[in-house]
Amino acid sequence: MRQDTCFFCRQPAGNDGLHEATTFQLDKRVRTAATLLQDTELLGRLSAGDMVAIEAKYHTRCLVGLYNRARKANLEGLEDNGQVHTASTSGVVFAELVLYIEETRQHDGSAPVFKLAELAQLYKSRMAQLGVEVDNRVNSTRLKEKLLVEFPDMRAYTKGRDVLMAFEDDIGTALAKACEQDNNTDAVHIARAAQIVRRHIFGTDRSLLVLSGPEGECSKTIDCLPAYYTEVPPVASNMKVSQVPETRVESLTRDGYSQHTKEEYQWLDNARDVIENKTTADDSLDTSWAAFHASRQPLGIRATCSTVLLPLFQESAHTVAMIKHSLDVISKAVEHLNPGQSPVVTFDQPLYALAKQIQFKWPEKYGEDKLVVMFGGLHIEMAALKMLGNWLQGSGWVEALVQADISSPGTADSFLKAAHVSRTRRAHQITAAALHVLQHRAYDSYCQTQTDQVPLAFEAWCRQRVENIPQFQYWSIVLELELLVLVFVRSLREASFSMYLDALIELAKWFHAMDHTHYARWIPVHLRDMAELPRTHPSIAQAFRAGNFSVQKTKKVFSSMAIDQAHEQMNACIKGDGGAVGLTDNPSALLRWMVAGPEVARSIQEFEIGSKKSDDTRHHDQTTSVQVSFIKDVRSLVSAMEHFGNPFEEESKDLIVLHSKEIAGPSAAEAVRKVKQTGEHQFEAFTRERLVERTKPVDDTITRNKLMVFGTSTVRRVSKHTQKLVSLKQDMELFSRLYIACQTRDGNLHELFRHENQSCPPALSDGGGLRLGLKSDLLPCLEQVHSAYSASPKVTCTIVDGAAIIQMLKPSSVKTFNDYAHVIFIPYLTRKFESVSRLDLVWDRYLSESLKAATRAKRGTGVQRRVVGAAAIPRNWQNFLRVDSNKTELFALLSDALLRSFVQEDKQLVVTNDMEVLSKPPLPDRSSIAPCTHEEADSRMLLHVAHAARNGHHKIMIQTVDTDVVVLAVAVAQTLQPEDELWLAFGTGKNFRYLAAHEIAAGLGPEKARALPVFHALTGCDTVSSFVGHGKKTAWAVWAVFPELTHALLKLSSAPNDIPQEVMATIERFIILLYDRTSTCTEIDTARRKLFAKRHNVQSIPPTKAALEEHVKRAVYQGGHVWGQVLVSTPELPSPCRWGWSKTSEGYYEPLWTCLPDAGQSSYELVSCKYGAVLPTADVASGAEDHTPKGRGCGDACVWGSSTQDSSKGTLSQSKLPKDSRAP
Known part of the structure; x- marks a missing residue:
């Protein structure tokens, strides 16, 4: 036995003695101290489990020393941080x-x-x-609590x-003081304030007031607004308009957009030169997007526009009556100010749709030749930014902005919804510049690799990468979309009408592709109106071409804005903080605010213009501070995205989330590939069908594309409660029909119980899938043969189930996969080498056509990721390990890291790598373990046991948590040499113990040990169902009193070609005893009928013989073919379709439950003719003869009724026919 050593210093007890860890508080304090000290070696030891579970022992002086070092480090850290x-x-x-x-x-x-x-x-x-x-601001709540305590x-x-x-x-x-303030005091204060204000007004320069100066004599009341202005006439007419008016416009296509994007790439090239330090400091004053274009604006600036507000309306704006009334008021105001001018009215999208419908409905008064209805440019920009946010959703863009410290997580997330337009626009400007830099860095790397041939030009290289690499194409589209939005905004800032139309056409295509249906529907209508302007309103068309479709409020360059944006700024002046909040309950105050609000806005505007004496016409971005901030943020974002991995250097065919390396579903790459083409086709079809040819109404449904990139649709699983409810309803329907049928027919109950009542046997199936029991129930049975040990045996070889170790070692204290490998995984295995000379690390293989797919599906689904060393560890470790490809890539990364770090020449390391084996130092002979086609590490570990035993290791340990491995170890142990010992380190935490497989095999005897795998499969494993309500303990007890089962199982344990009849009869008798120990039945169908008579529950009786035969086939395939060839590296396995499985059209295997139809479809007693639903009238007479099976009369379950013949006419009565089958 191994001598106990101190957990900290690894020295024996000595004179001080060792103390055993007995409390979780001790474990917690030690972990905290180790984390604070960043003691990786100690953290590696702690990763094996808590100190109580691993029975850690320590010197008192070592523990005190650890606490003292941690306390000192904590105080130093506090002093360093202030x-x-x-x-x-x-x-x-x-x-x-x-x-x-x-x-x-x-x-x-x-x-x-x-x-x-x-x-x-x-x-x-x-x-x-x-x-x-x-x-940050002071936490006022905590301050309040401290004051209340004081x-x-x-x-x-x-x-x-x-x-x-x-x-x-x-x-x-x-x-009391508040009560002293009465109304008289308030009146005196107001009067004195008024005198002060009047003195100030009359003593002020009049340039900011009305032209003739302030009027001293003013009325105390104001005149009411005229009735034609305040009264909104109702509109009762139906507004449904099917078609737009006829147009001469044949196409909305324009070809000027490419020139505008070239100008944007000039800005990107200029920004890249600054970011890459290729220009001087003076050239960086025009690095940002607005500053660059402002510096290239001509010197001449349009005259500033006058903007005013009319008195506000109290009615809701989103009504046909209000929009119609607004058009009337605006038309009269324009006619009064400038007779003969056609009004131009701008709306946001919902109101624009109403205004256009009014034009279509009443063309004689509001027609397109009478006034011009514009689409608000600010709202188009907001919709475009939201559409861009939809495209970037889940891509890792938000996390990159946070990593670059450009914004907080909440603010960065708001960019996806364009909650703040100017901040969102700046974020996309930074992103566009960063993506352009990253794209050129990827191209530079490509050029460096082309040493033997001439590299492609940059544009050709980009086209090639877009066609072949989904990741490159996705981020190229991001850059393209950002430039499209910026071109549209630039058309407003520069007041370029042709650029406005070019950008709007491209945006309309993307609105179609990304399912922004409202803008996809009405922007083409707006484009059609603009194309018709030279014919309907030539003067307005000329004014728009001169830039008067936007508003120039200041003398600064590159500062024109959309009409609706200027209107929103006026609204902000009158609303202030809170707007009309608090006024809606007081109609008089609300009316005063509505009338006075526009005058307040006008006064504020004149004050702002008069107070700004500066003649500086530069754009507000053309300052050093703005440029420095922009350059800093672009460099930070480039660094953050390179830390995550340059998306333009990706070589795989996968679409990958930037920060987490999650791999999007298979439909994502297809969505990226076809998104542009889809939008173009939909836009062209919409324009042709609804605007030019007018074969469809403009409000007809627009088909949604539902392009899913990084978003995934969640498949809802049917709950077990719902499955049970459906099963009960089916049983109720079955026995209700049986009751009705038995009233008129002689029933054959034996025939009925040969069939399952459902397509999936309730005794074996769980909602159509395998019913999985508790495999671990077999362990207490085996431990009755020979007890488990608590002390570790001395062995020379340890074989580790790698997947089980990964499940056990949680990445709680590391951030990346490299950290996980070097801080947790490798130190754990290194400690295993302290007491052995050989260690085998065996991994699972994950095949696409695995029979365990159903078992893995029950464990849940996760998200596929790209596993690389620098990638961040996922937060949900279990969810990550549910994806087979994630585990495969993780196994390869950990194996490579382990082999690189292994330097012990006197030890032997063996690691599986798919079908091959890697070893260090190289094994002299590995032909018996590689290549290996075993799917699971369960069986492959036993192959390594045999290899180690042949190479001089007589005491071998397998570390696992799977009952299957214990069963196989017992079966293999009886094939080893008498001096060989095969141990299992089984379980975790408090359930950890050592099992002696060789002693259990000796206690069972050779025959029962060999039969154990087939017994384990028959009573339920990962690929074979268990019997509902009858677990392994019950089956073990029946096996003990039914020894005939052993010989039957032995015949099935060595990959048989078929199942002998006598073996099937023995297993059938075993299942009957499993359900009823006192039964004398030898046929399971007869036992089903008798058990049902006793228990009255279909789920409490065994499966039918047909279902049992398929179940036994699945057990033989797993226990006899797969596990029966456990010591063969490349076993020859038959097709599962011959052994209880069927293959779906998708290529997956699912259980074949039975070859017989269920009782509702097969039993004559439950058959009812259905001719009444399809029988033609002319065949009624013949149908009367044909519809009764075997010449018997139908029961009450028949749709014809129990009496099918009309005795007076000899034909079927029309009243008995279903309605849809009667003669007219």
């Missing part, structure tokens, strides 16, 4: 705040009330004065957004 200084300063400031409150309270004649926000600001300011910077008689009161704090004794004084 936390000690911060904590002490915080206490001083809080004490000063308490003194301030006490002094204020002691002031004579005052009843102090403190605002919590003001106290928090005082606290923060004082902390800054004392040299402690508080980056002043027990203080109370906190909530008033709106404010929290007021006052002393309980001062509440009465405060109320």
Whole structure:
């Protein structure tokens, strides 16, 4: 036995003695100290389990020394981070705040009330004065709680957004002072304030006021708005319009967009030169998108536009009546200001749709030749940013922005929804510049590899990569979409109408592709209107070409904006903080606000224009601080994306999430490949069918593409409760029909019980799949043969189930797969080498046509990832391990890391690699273990046991947590030499123990040990069902009193070609005894009928003979063919389709439950003719003769009724026919 050593110093007990770990608190404190000290060796030991479970022993001095080192490191860390200084300063400031409150309270004649926000600001300011910077705002809730503890008689009161704090004794004084303020006092204060305001107005320069100066004599009342303005006439007509008016426009296609993108690539090239440090500092003043284009604007600037608001309406805007009334008011206002001009009205998408329907409905008054309806440019930009966010959803873009410290997680996530337009636009500008840099870096790497041939040009290389690599194509589309949005915004900033139309056409295609149906429907209508402008409104078309479709509010370059954006800015002036909140309950106040609001906006606008005396026409991005911030953020994002892995350097055919390396589903790459073509086809079809040819109404349904890139649709599983309910309903229907049928027919119950009542036997199936029992129930039975050990035996070879180790070693303290390999996995196996000279690491293989697919499906599904050393460890480790490809890549990474780090020349390391074996130092003979076609490590480990035994290892240990391995070890142990010992280190934690397979095999005897695998398969394993309500303990007890089963199982244990009849009869008798120990039946169908008469529950009786035969076939395939050839490296396995399995059209295997139809389809008693549903009228007479099977009369279950003949006419009565079969 191995001598106990200290868990920390690895030295024996000595004079101090060793103490055993007995509490979880000790384990927790040791883990905390090890983490603080970053002691990787100690963390590796702790990864094997808690100190109590592994029975760790330690010296007292070693434990105390660990605690002392951790305490010292903690104090040093606090001093380094300034936390000690911060904590002490915080206490001083809080004490000063308490003194301030006490002094204020002691002031004579005052009843102090403190605002919590003001106290928090005082606290923060004082902390800054004392040299402690508080980056975030002070947590006011915690400050309030501390103050309430310090002043027990203080109370906190909530008033709106404010929290007021006052002393309980001062509440009465405060109320008394409030009562002293009466209405007269308020009136005097208001009158004095008015005098001060009037003096200030008349003493101010009049340039900001009305042209003739302020009017001293003013009325105390205002005139009411005219009725034609305030009264909205109702509209009762149906607004459903099927077609748009006829147009002369044959196509909306334009060819100018490519030139605009070239200009955007000029900006990207300029930004790349700055990012890559290829330009001087002076050239970096135009690096950002807006600054670059502003620097190339011509010197001439359009005159600023006048923007005003009309009095507001109280009615809801989203009604036909309100939009129609608005058009009337605007038309009259335009006619009054500029007679003869056609009105131009801009709407957002919902209101635009109503306005166009009004134009279609009443063309004589609101037709397209009477006024121009525009689509709001700001809202188009918002929709485009949301569409771009949909494309980027789940790609890792948000995580890259957070990693680059460009924004917080919440803000970065809001970019997907375009919650803040300008911030979202800037994020995409940064991303576009970063992607362009990454794309060229990938191209540079490609050029360096082309040493023997001339590399492709950059454009040709990009086209080739887009065609072959989905990851490259996806991020190229991201860059393309970002540039498209920026071109559209640039058309507004530069007031370029042709650029506006070119960009809008491309956006419409993407709106179709990404299922933004409202914009996909109405933007083509808007484009059609703009194409018709030269004919319907030539003057407006000329004005738009001159740039007057946008608003120039300032003299700064590159600052024009969409009409709806200018309107939104005016709305912001009158609404302020809260808008109309608080006014809606007071109609009089609301009306005053609606009338005065536009005047307030006008005054603010004139004040802002007059107060800005600067003649600077530069764009606000053309400053050094903005450029420095932009360059810094682009470089940070490039660094973050390269840390995750440059997406343009990906070589696989997979579409991969940037940060987590999750692999998108198979439909994702197809969606990326066809998205552009889909949008173009839909846009062209929509334009042709609804606008040009007008064969479909404009509001006809637009088919959604539902292109899923990184989003996945969740398949909902049917719950067990629902499955049971469905099963009970089927049973109820079956026996109801049987009851009705037996009233008129002589039933054959023996024939009935030969068939299952459902297509899937309830005794074996669980919702159509295998019914999986508890395999571990067999272990107590085996431990009755020979008890388990708690002490570790001395062995020379250890064989490890790699997949089980991965499940056990959780990556709790590491961040990447490389860290997991070197900090947790390799140290764990290194400790195994301390007591053995050979270690075999055996991995599972995962085949596409595995019979265990059903078992793995029950464990749940996960997300496929790309496993590389630098990739982050997934948060949900179990979910990650549910995907076969994830485990395969992880096994390869860990094996490679283990072999690279292994340097012990006196030890032997053997690692499986798919079908092959890797060893260090190389094995002299490995022909018996490689190549190996075993799918599971369960059987492959036994192959390595035999190899190790032949190479001089007589004491071998298998570490596993699977009952299958124990069963196979017992079966193989009786084939080893008498001096060989085969041990199993089984279980984890408190259930960990050592099993002696050779002693269990000796206790069972050779025959029963050889038969054990087939018995284990017959009573339920991963690929064979268990019997409902009858587990392995019951089966073991029956086997003990039914020895005939042993000889039957032995005949099935060596890969038989068929199942002999006498063996099947023995197994049939065994299953009958499994369900009823006192039964004398030898036929299972007869036992089913008798057991049903006793228990009245279909699920409590055994399966039919037909179902049992298929079950035994599956057990023989697993126990006889797969496990029976466990010592053969390349066993010859027959097709599972001959042994109880069937292959689906998708290539997967599913159980073949029975070759007979279920009772509802096979038993004559339950057959009812269905001619009534299809029988033609002319064949009624013949149908009367044909519809009765075997000449017997139908029962009440027949759709014809129990009396099928009309005795008076000799034909079937029309009243007995179903309605759809009667003669007309």
